[in-house]
Amino acid sequence: MIRKLFKSVLIALSVASFFCSVPVIGQTPEELLAPTEERPILVNPEYWISGIRIFSYFGEGGDVARNLRDWIDCPKELYRSWQTASRNIAGLYAASLFERDNPKVKLVWYEYAGEAAGKEWSKVLMSALAAGEGPSAYDANVFGGVATAISKGLCGDITEYVKNWDQTKYLDMKFWAPAWKNGRCYAIPGQAMSYELSFFRKDWFEEAGIFAAEGIAGPPVDWTFDDFVNIGQKLTDPKKKRWAFGLPVDVIRTGWLQNFGGFMVKPDPTGKYTFRSGLDLPTTKEFLKFYRDLKFKYNIALTGTEETGTAAAYDFWGERTAMHIFEGTRHALLWGRIDRHMFGDKSWLDTVGIIPFPKGPTGLQIGTPKPWWRFITINPVISKERKDATWKFLNFILVGDGKKILAQDMAYALNDLPTNDIAPNPYHPRYLDDPNFASRSWKETIPGEQYREIFNYVESLPVNPIPDFFAMPIMEETALQEKHRILLSTLLTNPNADLDAEVDKVANMINKTVLNYKIEGQTWDNIKEWATSLKEFYEKNFPEQAKVFNEIYETSFAVWPKK
Amino acid sequence: MRKVLPLTVAKKDKFREGGVKFKRLSIWLFCIPGAVVTLIFGWYPMIWAMVIAFQKFMIIGPSKWIGLGNFSSILQDPILPIVIKNTFYYALLSIGLTFIIPILVAILLMEMSKKTVRIMMWLWFIPLSSMASIVILKWMYNVDYGLLNGILVSFGLPESGWLNDPRIAMLCLVLPGLIMFAPGLIYIATIQAIPKELYENAHLEGASVWQQIWHISLPRLRPVISMMLILAVISNLQIFSQPYIMTGGGPGTATTVFVMEIYSQAFNRYAFGRASALAIILFCIILTLIIIQRKFVKENLDE
Numbered sequence: 001m002i003r004k005l006f007k008s009v010l011i012a013l014s015v016a017s018f019f020c021s022v023p024v025i026g027q028t029p030e031e032l033l034a035p036t037e038e039r040p041i042l043v044n045p046e047y048w049i050s051g052i053r054i055f056s057y058f059g060e061g062g063d064v065a066r067n068l069r070d071w072i073d074c075p076k077e078l079y080r081s082w083q084t085a086s087r088n089i090a091g092l093y094a095a096s097l098f099e100r101d102n103p104k105v106k107l108v109w110y111e112y113a114g115e116a117a118g119k120e121w122s123k124v125l126m127s128a129l130a131a132g133e134g135p136s137a138y139d140a141n142v143f144g145g146v147a148t149a150i151s152k153g154l155c156g157d158i159t160e161y162v163k164n165w166d167q168t169k170y171l172d173m174k175f176w177a178p179a180w181k182n183g184r185c186y187a188i189p190g191q192a193m194s195y196e197l198s199f200f201r202k203d204w205f206e207e208a209g210i211f212a213a214e215g216i217a218g219p220p221v222d223w224t225f226d227d228f229v230n231i232g233q234k235l236t237d238p239k240k241k242r243w244a245f246g247l248p249v250d251v252i253r254t255g256w257l258q259n260f261g262g263f264m265v266k267p268d269p270t271g272k273y274t275f276r277s278g279l280d281l282p283t284t285k286e287f288l289k290f291y292r293d294l295k296f297k298y299n300i301a302l303t304g305t306e307e308t309g310t311a312a313a314y315d316f317w318g319e320r321t322a323m324h325i326f327e328g329t330r331h332a333l334l335w336g337r338i339d340r341h342m343f344g345d346k347s348w349l350d351t352v353g354i355i356p357f358p359k360g361p362t363g364l365q366i367g368t369p370k371p372w373w374r375f376i377t378i379n380p381v382i383s384k385e386r387k388d389a390t391w392k393f394l395n396f397i398l399v400g401d402g403k404k405i406l407a408q409d410m411a412y413a414l415n416d417l418p419t420n421d422i423a424p425n426p427y428h429p430r431y432l433d434d435p436n437f438a439s440r441s442w443k444e445t446i447p448g449e450q451y452r453e454i455f456n457y458v459e460s461l462p463v464n465p466i467p468d469f470f471a472m473p474i475m476e477e478t479a480l481q482e483k484h485r486i487l488l489s490t491l492l493t494n495p496n497a498d499l500d501a502e503v504d505k506v507a508n509m510i511n512k513t514v515l516n517y518k519i520e521g522q523t524w525d526n527i528k529e530w531a532t533s534l535k536e537f538y539e540k541n542f543p544e545q546a547k548v549f550n551e552i553y554e555t556s557f558a559v560w561p562k563k
Numbered sequence: 564m565r566k567v568l569p570l571t572v573a574k575k576d577k578f579r580e581g582g583v584k585f586k587r588l589s590i591w592l593f594c595i596p597g598a599v600v601t602l603i604f605g606w607y608p609m610i611w612a613m614v615i616a617f618q619k620f621m622i623i624g625p626s627k628w629i630g631l632g633n634f635s636s637i638l639q640d641p642i643l644p645i646v647i648k649n650t651f652y653y654a655l656l657s658i659g660l661t662f663i664i665p666i667l668v669a670i671l672l673m674e675m676s677k678k679t680v681r682i683m684m685w686l687w688f689i690p691l692s693s694m695a696s697i698v699i700l701k702w703m704y705n706v707d708y709g710l711l712n713g714i715l716v717s718f719g720l721p722e723s724g725w726l727n728d729p730r731i732a733m734l735c736l737v738l739p740g741l742i743m744f745a746p747g748l749i750y751i752a753t754i755q756a757i758p759k760e761l762y763e764n765a766h767l768e769g770a771s772v773w774q775q776i777w778h779i780s781l782p783r784l785r786p787v788i789s790m791m792l793i794l795a796v797i798s799n800l801q802i803f804s805q806p807y808i809m810t811g812g813g814p815g816t817a818t819t820v821f822v823m824e825i826y827s828q829a830f831n832r833y834a835f836g837r838a839s840a841l842a843i844i845l846f847c848i849i850l851t852l853i854i855i856q857r858k859f860v861k862e863n864l865d866e
Contacts, residue, residue, distance in 0.1 A: 126622055130622045144833065152622060153624045243707070249813065304706050304707070304727045305727050305811065305813035305814045306704075320708070380623055381623055381624075476832050486812070486813070489810075489812075490729075490815035493729075494729060502815070509641050509642065512640065
């Protein structure tokens with residue numbers, strides 16, 4: 001009897017649900033997309049900007065968000081980023097405004113449940129592009145760097161658009177260079193000016209009696225790597241399952257490397273190739289030796305072949321390590337809300353502090369080590385109309401009214417004035433020229449004296465005159481990183497491995513494969529220009545480092561033919 | 564005199580003829596979905612990979628024919644001999660441990676009570692979710708806070724480097740295979756199908772347990788062993804998930820295997836031509852091994 005009753009209910013529910021769905025089933029796509037009272041926009045699928053990928057860089061720092069342990073628990077709608085734009089009112093409002101002003105355009109959101117820059121997304125994107133169904137605009141860096149994407153034909157030529165663009169004057173060519181090939185432009189920057197910093201556990205520092213000043217737990221801002229080791233030894237206690245630091249084997253920390261005066265690549269003295277591996281430079285080797293000593297000499301690092309960047313982050317959040325490197329974007333909303341975050345069940349501000357990287361052996365401490373990354377490109381195979389519409393939308397969201405909506409929306413979230421710098425990109429939003437638009441600096445949103453001081457300190461540091469890789473593209477960044485992993489995972493797991501021999505082996509591997517190319521248009525002059533500018537930078541700001549660099553300059557960098 | 568068949572028989576034949584036709588048709592109908600899937604997901608990618616291997620393949624836009632360019636580029640890559648050596652090392656270790664041991668265990672299990680066999684089969688079925696096992700094992704191997712070193716320390720033994728030790732890292736990758744007892748289950752099923760009378764007669768005629776195994780169990784397992792060996796060679800030479808998840812190919816290049824390099828060429832370097840060329844080299848290696856295996860391992864019980 002009960003079984004029969006249950007069966008009848010199931011059948012009744014099935015029939016009811018079918019009839020409920022009939023109105024939708026019965027409609028054609030045209031009918032579904034036709035203008036309605038709620039959506040009075042004429043949709044012409046031919047002009048769809050299908051899938052403007054909604055990455056964090058259009059809005060605010062996904063990097064910091066990823067580093068905040070409890071960000072997932074925060075109300076998502078407060079993150080006014082394009083990553084979540086399709087789910088928040090500001091994003092939808094901006095989109096509908098754009099659609100209203102461009103009646104032939106329909107914005108379609110591509111949602112991808114995963115890390116925006118992750119490997120999985122690159123595969124999804126690649127398949128879509130190969131099938132001719134790719135989005136109109138996307139992050140070129142997901143293909144292992146913008147240069148790789150350009151060389152594989154995955155970036156559209158946008159030279160005509162950027163030629164007369166009012167924003168080009170804000171873009172420094174030496175950072176933009178990787179997005180150009182043979183005088184043609186293929187991408188524009190999507191994210192910039194992130195600071196590589198470290199988180200540290202204030203409570204553990206206090207427990208170990210390490211104070212930057214009286215009553216302020218933490219290291220001093222101008223600390224050295226020697227200080228780092230001393231502090232690390234005080235914090236490490238394997239019995240308590242506590243270590244100073246999670247040392248990943250899959251990535252060389254460029255900020256640390258730069259403070260040691262090391263380089264991942266160096267110019268090719270023969271001129272046959274653009275670069276040769278910089279692993280065998282004395283300063284790079286010194287850095288690698290230090291890396292290794294953290295594990296085998298000082299025993300303060302948690303590392304191993306399975307210790308990836310992600311695992312190192314989990315070690316920090318899992319309360320196994322006292323410090324962790326992160327990229328601190330100029331993300332007003334996140335910093336502005338940090339007082340409301342929790343670290344586990346403890347207050348974030350009381351538990352986690354931020355600190356710049358230690359000074360290198362000669363006192364080198366460089367600010368803003370990662371000026372630009374992530375480049376937005378336009379799908380090369382879409383029609384001219386869609387390209388035009390996409391470029392219009394990028395303008396709208398990067399510097400136009402879309403950006404203004406996000407700024408206002410964030411101000412609402414912060415319960416304060418709009419910040420003048422909501423997203424860490426190098427542009428100058430047009431609303432800033434409006435005298436009636438009240439705004440304030442992103443730094444004013446940061447609560448906590450310590451956080452503000454650190455950002456002020458980092459901004460006061462001299463900035464390297466040339467970006468990573470000397471404003472020339474590395475054709476296969478991911479592959480280069482993969483080779484570095486081979487070296488690091490050997491050095492950080494085998495105390496008996498011969499550093500020189502391992503460096504030579506991997507450098508040889510890199511030279512034969514990843515750096516086996518010469519960039520078109522490269523001349524001795526541009527190599528001379530960046531090498532000399534770096535020499536002058538050291539001489540002016542870091543005289544001790546200049547002495548070290550001059551030797552490298554003479555032996556490895558001054559490769560151009562002598563007149 | 565013309566032989567007249569009874570009406571009922573003629574009708575029956577006609578019916579049978581129709582039945583045969585229907586049967587044939589239904590066989591084809593049942594085969595078509597499988598055949599289509601095999602063509603689309605099996606043959607098409609394989610043929611396409613063979614084409615791409617000779618091209619500078621572009622995801623968007625026309626690709627360029629470059630002849631043997633991809634193969635020559637691969638042969639100059641210092642990683643190639645390393646991955647070949649590692650792949651064969653893994654395959655030998657894996658076949659040695661996870662192929663032979665299950666045969667022995669399955670045979671020995673049949674000497675035990677039915678209840679024991681049932682319990683053991685249950686125990687071996689549980690860890691069949693290989694991905695979960697790999698992820699769990701990765702953390703069990705952790706040198707600093709992993710379970711295995713914890714056990715060693717609690718017994719006063721020195722800690723091991725596990726995945727961080729290039730000498731044993733590959734062995735650590737193979738070990739999870741021992742608890743994935745899928746081949747063992749197949750052997751148990753095969754042995755259970757051997758008529759009991761054969762063992763009873765052998766026992767009556769004074770054959771020992773080992774003689775029964777050698778003369779009855781093993782010969783009857785031979786076709787299955789032969790097939791499983793082919794599958795084991797194919798799967799072990801194509802190993803990917805264990806090293807990819809557990810070591811990322813490290814320490815150094817100690818666990819970098821062939822398919823990881825194919826993956827890296829395709830999805831880290833976007834060099835699909837080189838990746839396909841590598842895949843073809845692997846295909847040729849596996850094919851050669853299978854031809855050799857088919858030639859030397861006899862399947863027929865009477866041979």
